[in-house]
Amino acid sequence: MISSPALMIEARAVEKWYPNGFHALRGVDLYVHQGEVVVIMGPSGSGKSTFLRTFNALEDFQKGSIVVDGIEISNDLRRIDAIRREVGMVFQQFNLFPHLTVLDNLTLAPVKVRKRPKAEVERQALDLLERVGIVEQAHKFPGQLSGGQQQRVAIARSLCMEPRIMLFDEPTSALDPEMVQEVLAVMQELAREGMTMVVVSHEVRFARQVASRVVLMADGEVVEVAPPQQFFNNPQHERSKQFLSQIS
Amino acid sequence: MASTAPLVVQASLLRRLQKELFGSRVDGLLSIALLAALLAAGLGFFRWALFQAQWAVLGANSTLFAVGRYPVEQQWRLWLLIGLLALATGLSWGLLRAFPGSGGVRALWPRNDHWAAAILAVLALWLPMALHLTPAIKVRWWGIFALLLLARWAAGRYGKAIPQTYRRLFPLLWPLLYLVGMVLISGGLGLVQVPPSEWGGLLLTVLMATFAILLCFPLGVLLALGRRSELPLLRWGSVIYIEFIRGAPLITLLFLGQNILGFLLPGGFSPDRVWRAAWVLTFFAAAYVAEAVRSGLVAVPAGQLEAARSLGLPMPLALVHVVLPQALRVALPATVGQFISLLQDTTLLSLVGLLDLLGTARTVMANPMFLGKNAEVYLVLAILFWSCCVALGLGSRGLETRLNPHSPSAQKA
Ligand SMILES: Nc1ncnc2c1ncn2[C@@H]1O[C@H](COP(=O)(O)OP(=O)(O)O)[C@@H](O)[C@H]1O
Numbered sequence: 287m288i289s290s291p292a293l294m295i296e297a298r299a300v301e302k303w304y305p306n307g308f309h310a311l312r313g314v315d316l317y318v319h320q321g322e323v324v325v326i327m328g329p330s331g332s333g334k335s336t337f338l339r340t341f342n343a344l345e346d347f348q349k350g351s352i353v354v355d356g357i358e359i360s361n362d363l364r365r366i367d368a369i370r371r372e373v374g375m376v377f378q379q380f381n382l383f384p385h386l387t388v389l390d391n392l393t394l395a396p397v398k399v400r401k402r403p404k405a406e407v408e409r410q411a412l413d414l415l416e417r418v419g420i421v422e423q424a425h426k427f428p429g430q431l432s433g434g435q436q437q438r439v440a441i442a443r444s445l446c447m448e449p450r451i452m453l454f455d456e457p458t459s460a461l462d463p464e465m466v467q468e469v470l471a472v473m474q475e476l477a478r479e480g481m482t483m484v485v486v487s488h489e490v491r492f493a494r495q496v497a498s499r500v501v502l503m504a505d506g507e508v509v510e511v512a513p514p515q516q517f518f519n520n521p522q523h524e525r526s527k528q529f530l531s532q533i534s
Numbered sequence: 535m536a537s538t539a540p541l542v543v544q545a546s547l548l549r550r551l552q553k554e555l556f557g558s559r560v561d562g563l564l565s566i567a568l569l570a571a572l573l574a575a576g577l578g579f580f581r582w583a584l585f586q587a588q589w590a591v592l593g594a595n596s597t598l599f600a601v602g603r604y605p606v607e608q609q610w611r612l613w614l615l616i617g618l619l620a621l622a623t624g625l626s627w628g629l630l631r632a633f634p635g636s637g638g639v640r641a642l643w644p645r646n647d648h649w650a651a652a653i654l655a656v657l658a659l660w661l662p663m664a665l666h667l668t669p670a671i672k673v674r675w676w677g678i679f680a681l682l683l684l685a686r687w688a689a690g691r692y693g694k695a696i697p698q699t700y701r702r703l704f705p706l707l708w709p710l711l712y713l714v715g716m717v718l719i720s721g722g723l724g725l726v727q728v729p730p731s732e733w734g735g736l737l738l739t740v741l742m743a744t745f746a747i748l749l750c751f752p753l754g755v756l757l758a759l760g761r762r763s764e765l766p767l768l769r770w771g772s773v774i775y776i777e778f779i780r781g782a783p784l785i786t787l788l789f790l791g792q793n794i795l796g797f798l799l800p801g802g803f804s805p806d807r808v809w810r811a812a813w814v815l816t817f818f819a820a821a822y823v824a825e826a827v828r829s830g831l832v833a834v835p836a837g838q839l840e841a842a843r844s845l846g847l848p849m850p851l852a853l854v855h856v857v858l859p860q861a862l863r864v865a866l867p868a869t870v871g872q873f874i875s876l877l878q879d880t881t882l883l884s885l886v887g888l889l890d891l892l893g894t895a896r897t898v899m900a901n902p903m904f905l906g907k908n909a910e911v912y913l914v915l916a917i918l919f920w921s922c923c924v925a926l927g928l929g930s931r932g933l934e935t936r937l938n939p940h941s942p943s944a945q946k947a
């Protein structure tokens with residue numbers, strides 16, 4: 287890389303305590319450049335979700351600093367809303383809005399937040415649904431779809447806001463095995479198009495094929511950061527070896 | 535399959551009845567004894583209702599029961615209002631059938647509507663006769679009924695031809711009509727003032743109930759949101775309010791309102807006795823509605839708000855478009871339950887000296903001419919309240935199915 291791409295996420299020495307006093311993040315750093323796909327792995331309870339959710343201010347933190355797409359996260363509510371418009375998030379449990387049709391799930395935020403004309407947003411939404419392969423379900427309700435279809439709708443819903451960064455928190459963990467692939471394929475396609483992505487996931491094959499770097503977290507700290515080939519074939523840290531032996 | 539289903543249900547119902555009522559010899563004897571007792575009571579009731587009861591007390595006081603001491607020369611305003619209400623009801627009913635939501639029945643005259651129209655027809659034709667109303671008033675009621683059916687038919691038949699932009703505005707007709715109704719009832723805008731102290735009977739009861747229902751709902755939603763707010767002042771304020779109101783009996787609050795509001799506000803601003811009672815009813819019901827709505831808010835998973843917020847929706851938009859629609863759907867039955875209690879609670883107004891339906895009834899029964907006619911009057915009052923509550927309940931059920939055609943339970947079936 288000759289001129290290094292822009293820094294999209296810059297987290298420095300982030301520390302977080304939950305209200306009950308639990309020290310969930312103990313000084314973690316992460317730098318994500320434009321177009322990178324960073325996969326975060328680590329045992330359950332190691333703070334992966336907590337860390338990911340600080341990037342769009344769904345969780346607050348007490349020490350350190352996070353800059354997302356040039357905006358520093360602070361308590362300023364307007365800035366937080368500005369960041370959230372640029373950062374899409376996909377949840378383990380999909381979190382689609384059950385009272386709205388698939389199409390309305392996609393158009394709600396662009397129409398209400400970006401104030402774009404409804405007809406135009408609907409055209410874009412149908413395009414997106416076409417891309418994730420479920421345009422024929424546009425007028426159904428989320429409860430009528432399979433898990434894999436719901437997660438693809440959730441991805442399309444985030445994309446409809448035209449975010450510059452996408453966060454995924456274990457997007458395939460709640461899916462039946464036969465549906466995992468259809469969701470990973472959509473994510474892979476997204477990465478190929480150059481989307482900046484941070485993905486919490488234990489899908490080794492996906493990480494090997496798509497990740498720019500793999501991050502291993504344990505006990506609220508980042509243990510190892512490495513390109514996927516190195517991370518899976520030749521992990522440097524004892525904790526990484528231990529984790530890899532558990533998931534394979 | 536579909537056509538035999540009701541038969542199967544009936545057969546199994548008969549079998550179940552047989553099993554539950556006559557399962558053993560003791561059961562059988564008990565059932566027979568109970569049925570006999572019920573039959574005797576029913577016969578006794580009908581003998582009383584048909585041969586002993588003197589229903590003249592109702593016909594003779596029908597105006598009093600309907601509007602209290604509302605000045606006779608101004609009553610045309612109320613007739614006009616009833617006509618407008620019938621028109622709006624007919625139009626809404628017809629449009630609901632023309633555009634039956636995604637879960638509704640797709641027929642212009644579904645069977646339920648035959649029943650509703652038939653019951654209305656019997657009431658409209660028979661009640662004025664039974665009450666021995668004057669011919670002029672009888673004709674008015676028949677005209678109003680005809681207007682309702684005509685509007686129902688026209689809206690159902692031609693509703694589809696109305697451009698969508700106008701149709702969207704149609705629900706606004708009701709709040710508008712409410713304001714028009716208030717002006718018609720109380721005066722102003724060139725009409726002679728009729729002070730609230732002259733309203734009475736069914737008019738006062740319905741007015742109090744609708745006023746309190748309409749206002750306690752938004753207030754209750756705000757209180758429920760306040761109770762879950764992250765701002766301590768708002769949260770504690772809501773909690774204290776809700777718990778204080780729920781801890782006090784309504785009748786004490788009504789008396790308190792009658793006495794205290796007069797001291798709190800400077801003379802000219804102190805609302806009239808009737809309005810004082812209306813506000814107390816509203817504030818009282820709001821606390822209970824808040825609890826119903828809170829149970830709905832609890833039922834919405836935290837992930838819904840997180841998803842909405844992560845899409846960049848600010849808190850108010852996230853609440854309005856994502857959280858509240860789901861929460862209110864859950865809270866609807868409990869909320870309507872509160873409305874029903876509220877309607878019944880309006881009878882307490884008679885205890886603070888207002889002439890609502892019950893208050894009017896008590897003045898009528900105190901009249902030497904109608905001494906000893908308590909049973910007749912109370913029975914009719916009970917039936918009146920009962921029908922209002924049933925109507926509210928049916929409306930809420932209809933709303934539920936209309937709002938909820940795609941609930942998870944509906945899909946699995
Ligand atoms: N709201 C909370 N209050 C207190 N502790 C929490 C809360 N949420 C998560 N934790 C704790 O923080 C740690 C990290 O959680 P999380 O980030 O969800 O882990 P991961 O996603 O890696 O499984 C866990 O030990 C969890 O029990």
Ligand SMILES: [Mg+2]
Binds near residue numbers: 334335336456
């Ligand atoms: Mg997690």
